[in-house]
Amino acid sequence: MRYAANGGGIERGLKDASKQKYRNYGVTGVERLENNTFGQAIPTQYDKAKKENPDIKTIVMTGGGNDLLMLAAGDAMKKIDEVGVRLDKLWKQMATDGVKDVLYIEYSEGGSNGPNVRYGIEKVKPVCESQTGLRCHFMLSDPIIHMQ
Numbered sequence: 001m002r003y004a005a006n007g008g009g010i011e012r013g014l015k016d017a018s019k020q021k022y023r024n025y026g027v028t029g030v031e032r033l034e035n036n037t038f039g040q041a042i043p044t045q046y047d048k049a050k051k052e053n054p055d056i057k058t059i060v061m062t063g064g065g066n067d068l069l070m071l072a073a074g075d076a077m078k079k080i081d082e083v084g085v086r087l088d089k090l091w092k093q094m095a096t097d098g099v100k101d102v103l104y105i106e107y108s109e110g111g112s113n114g115p116n117v118r119y120g121i122e123k124v125k126p127v128c129e130s131q132t133g134l135r136c137h138f139m140l141s142d143p144i145i146h147m148q
Contacts, residue, residue: 025046042090061103061105062104062105077119080123091133091136094133095133095134100134101137102134104137105141106125107120108141109121124138
């Protein structure tokens, strides 16, 4: 299945493929893993979800993309390093809360963002794979996006 951003993407694909109910706490355009001008961040989205249902077992997520996709290489690398540290902290908290699985979907390497995304893969994938309190599944999106 192929879906365009801001009208489909992960949310639409999950709904169509799984035929399961799930809650969506994602907010398009969120920047940073800490609060910003939108007043949203991934940890606050998780806090809201946990408040509404403290028995979360599986989380499907991306994270940090809007911060790094348009940054110059040096700035993006620093930001990606920060994203990796914050994701490690968030995933450890999720494990403490009883989450069993996190599916982390990486951004596409296509276009001018390729170097930033490749650096993100290099930094975030090992953080995901090192988790011991939950199963963290790191998924590259390009093989799926480019399916014919």
